Amino acid sequence: MAETIENSNEAPNPGRRRFLTAATSVVGAAIAGATVVAMVESMEPTAAEEAAASTTVNLAPIEPGMQVTVPWQKKPAIIVNRTPAMLATLAEAEQKKLLKDPDCSVPQQPPYCRNRYRARKPEWLVMVRICTHLCCIPHYRPKPASVAPWWLGGFYCPCHGSMYDLSGRVIKGSPAPHNMAVPEYDFSADGKVVTITDMYAKAHLC
Ligand code: FES
Secondary structure: OOOEEEOOOOOOOHHHOOHHHHHHHHHHHHHHOOOHHHHHHHOOOOHHHHHHOOEEEEOOOOOOOOEEEEEEOOEEEEEEEOOHHHHHHHHHHHHOOOEOOOOOOOOOOOHHHOOOOOOOOOOEEEEEOOOOOOOOOOEEEOOOOOOOOOOOOEEEOOOOOOEEOOOOOEEOOOOOOOOOOOOOEEEOOOOOEEEEOOOOOOOOOO
């Protein structure tokens, strides 16, 4: 399975985004050249597509502070192993009133993730890595002051400057309207792997 692992800041790279837009364009072009029969057939999921509907990730290689991004249902899903220091920034962002929707009142996450951590377990963030503005892929920028002097760590979208905290909650002044989407997921009984299953039905990607 293709994936990326990173534990530090990456240089803004506007050429790296529009994951969904590009994918949609490719799909649209393919459909335009097909017959109606082919369209119907193409809508029936193959075994491979059905298998890809859920993604299981081994958490062992993801060290504290690191993230892994995996393809899931043709979208990038990110898993971050947050340290206690990183978790502490979430309360700080609330206290400083940096966030548009600190209480996650917009259902961008399943009910069991409606908390400060937007997670089943505080240390593990599982989220769709897509900016809710226009679908770019935000960069993981966990280091304080790496984006702005007041920056506590989070995600930065280079396309139009949206910023999110380390729970994917959007910061005031960003063009993005909502917190990033959290999918449906669960851990194995021993807690060593996570399986991402479905999009939360009420969530909007962008
Ligand atoms: S797509 Fe992220 S800020 Fe516009």
